[in-house]
Amino acid sequence: MKASDSEWMSISDMMSGLMMIFMFIAISFMIQVQNDKDKVEESNKKLKVLMQEAEKAKKRIKNIAITYNKDKTELNEDLHQEFSKNLNKWEAEITQDNIIVFHSPTVLFDNGEALLKKDFQAILDDFFPRYIKILASDKYQNEIDEIRIEGHTSNSWSQKISSDDIYLNNMTLSQSRANNVLSYCYTIDNITINQNKKWLEKHFRANGMAFSKLKFMNDTNTPDDNKSRRVEFKVQMKTEEKIYKILEAS
Template identity: 50%
Template sequence: MKTNSEWMSISDMMSGLMLMFLFIAIGFMIEVESEKQVMKDVAISYRDAKANLNEALFTEFENDLQDWDATITKDNSIVFSSPEVLFEVSKSEIKDEFKAVLQQFFSRYINILISKEYIDEIQELRVEGHTSDTWQSTTSKKEIYLNNMQLSQNRAYSVLSYCYSLEDDTIKQNRPWLEKHFRANGMAFSKLQNKENARRVEFTIQMKSENKVYEILK
């Protein structure tokens, strides 16, 4: 049989273990709450930056959208969706009408993105080319996909090249920034929504806080 002193020693040991586990549990709870707060702060930062940028884009371009046949989405994409203005059918050379639009648009757009409110939030600026899901008279799905992918990439590159080469003071001064952030993506018909706006050009923005949200979700 254990003596009273032995039982007291065991009791003290159990009390010590319980206290240790209590401290571990409290520490874990504090860590979880801290992580939750970080997640909340990142989400709020992303939401606010996205909403503020959307407001800035609308303030700057609202009066031009109808003339350009353009829209600003809730995700801050600017969509130019007038095929007869953008390019000739199956061609990637920018038409003069769209060049005129880009001259009015791009430097004002960049002025917003490089302002102190947003420059540290911008991860990437993309120009996307989008096409229809047909190709002349062919019925080969492979040929339709590959030709449209090549066409959309060429169109996106043409727009990027034209915008980057504009002899505008804002553009010339910020070419180093564009070189780090400006990209051209051919999307073909991967984001086909409807036949009417299949052939379009989109300027999209990826924000740094958006990446942080994705990392948290992982």
């Protein structure tokens, strides 16, 4: 064998080896590209599913919101129809959110006390059975999640004490007042109340709020003590809870 032939074979072998290396590199690259493509396709599939679920959730929330607004509007109309003639006498109001607010602190309780005054008891004797007659009717009964009494106070106290004690004393006072209002309403001897006690036990609540939601003088940062001292009756519809659950799941 000539030397030139030997050199040619060495070059040929080297070229074959390089071609094999390039082929393996190309195959590896193609496999990587295919894997990346599969991952992208899988990600796109997951993204598509998530977008479909988000769209479904959006539609559910929209439908629930439509129902909620309808129920909220109709309840507001029914409450106004029932109580509009009494609101001035009771020093009360019905808000757009269907909160019934009793404002006059001198009618509700003595200063710093949790016992209901006689005038407030008389108001509740008239108000609460009519209120429950609406809420426990076939129209609303199954749509209501909670009826909540909230006691609210000012951010002051009659004695000179620490800011911590002012808060704790007002929290205790507001909770006691809310509890006493609930207890009085629940024990009113009235056919509507008696017929719906089991339902009330599932939905009737009392919360003390202290001064967490103060009312202020018009366009100022000065608390309005008289407006802050109040009792509120709130209704939470089941549609609200459904929306919260959908948002949490999403």
